[in-house]
Amino acid sequence: MESTIVLISKKGKGVQVILSANFIEDLVSPTTTVNSDLTKETTYANVNGFYNVSLEFGYNAKTRINTNAVLTYNFGLDSRVSNTVNINNNILFNTKTTTVKPKVNAILNWKNVLEIAPSYNVRFTAAKFSTLDLQNQRFSQHNIRLKTVLFAIKDFEWRNDIDYFHNPKVVSNFQKNTLLWNTTLDYSFLKNKVTAFIKIYDLLNQNTSVVRINNSNFIEDNLSSVLKRYFMFGLKWRFDTFNSK
Template sequence: MGGDYQMADLSGNQVYPREFSVNKTFQNFLPNADLNYKFTQTKNLRFNYRTSTNAPSITQLQNVYDITNPLFISSGNPELKQEYSNNLSLRYNSTNVAKSVNFFGGLFATFTQNNITNSTFIANRDTTLAEGVLLTRGSQYSRPVNLQGYRSMRAFMNLGLPIQSIKSNLNLNGGVNYTRTPGLINQVSNISNNYAFNAGTVLSSNISENLDFSVSYNGSYNIVRYSIQPQQNSNYFSHTARFRLNWISRKGFTVNPDVTNTLYKGLGAGYDRSFTLVNLGVGQKILKDQRGEIRLTIFDLLKQNNSISRNITASYVEDNRTLVLSRYFMLTFTYNLRNFRGSNASKN
């Protein structure tokens, strides 16, 4: 148990489009506590409490209008305060050494005071902001503000055990996340509640140095609810399934397929899709003791690679699709420097 005193100075100067100076000093006391209890040598429970701060950025403090996009105008707020978070965690770990079984479970929570979020004004008619900035009907003006009520909670567990019959290890995991984010729309409180349910498994082998594989799956179901924007509510599902194999023959021929299937469902038109990314590498070990390797790798063999993400904010849901590099080939040569002068191994 203890604590720290923190003082942070934030300063900046702006000369265009008008002169503006920022000088802020933040002072906080940051307590912390740890409690560790051992039931046995292989079972223990640990409680942790930490506090942390997050200062607003210079951009968030500058009271200047960004009119790059006239439909989404934004500005800073020189009156912003520093965020102050209370972080709690409870972890339990149990290991059965004889059976090589391990269990981990955890509860995590964060409560934030003066959460930096956005106050959004949606114009129902043409409106003139300060300094003559025009906000046309239907467009938005966003400004950062401090609000109370942000919290995030998470529960997570993982079970690991061996599968002796196939010389592999199996890991099972699952979790539940909840995030509450406050916001303002036309000066009315708008609360975003995001629930996420996750489950996954990983099967990885330890058969030999020449044969290794892993199979994994992770699925996530999300529920998003807004207090005053029911049209933004959504339920969506995503999953990732992956298979990897590394095989080396006695004569040094190598094969390394890597296949990943990604699915998005419930995001909406243009974003609901399933695609499979296939990477394939083939190579040949060469030179003395097979220290060298020539390898040809094909990335995105099926030309299906995509990058899709969803961002949940206090006032809206945003879907993004990013342009990614499609199929390409790479030829590489690798040489393994196993021995160094002065080592106990034989010198070559």
């Protein structure tokens, strides 16, 4: 049985707050037994005690710095507390995970010629196990992003998207830092109906996908295969809608 309750949902001028809770009873959960020869047997049982509570807060505002520049900014906080129930080797235990993610970003537009949008977010995760066989864990993941758009030359648009990721707690043989830079140059013609573009993905050829994942009974550092640097050329054609008679 599952029930979800939205306790608070408020959206006013520049402010949004959402507090919700989700409770699950009689959830079918795997029960794992590891034998002496290291083989595993999995069965299933109905257990109670699963829940998930989340709070989202956001604030945004816009201000004109002068006749040429407009600044839009916002900051927020996402937090979540969840509890799962696990059965390993006939031992029932809880895993309580708390995640807090503050974030801030801004967009500066100068005379509709240049747009700069920096942002930063960090996710703090704490995993607490009720069994002494598993060690409690704390780790974080950081992301800094810078997006720019340049409209200085007529019919041209140059966009950059730079991401920096930092995972300080991953194991030593994994890359802790990643810098990803994508850049795109657009040229519009035929009265802006056609746009030719060239995009370079991962300009620095440094892209990796390393992330620490918190599971119900273990912590995993995951390294995934990802695309490295590549180039893409293309055309985009905009079709105007017909006026209704």
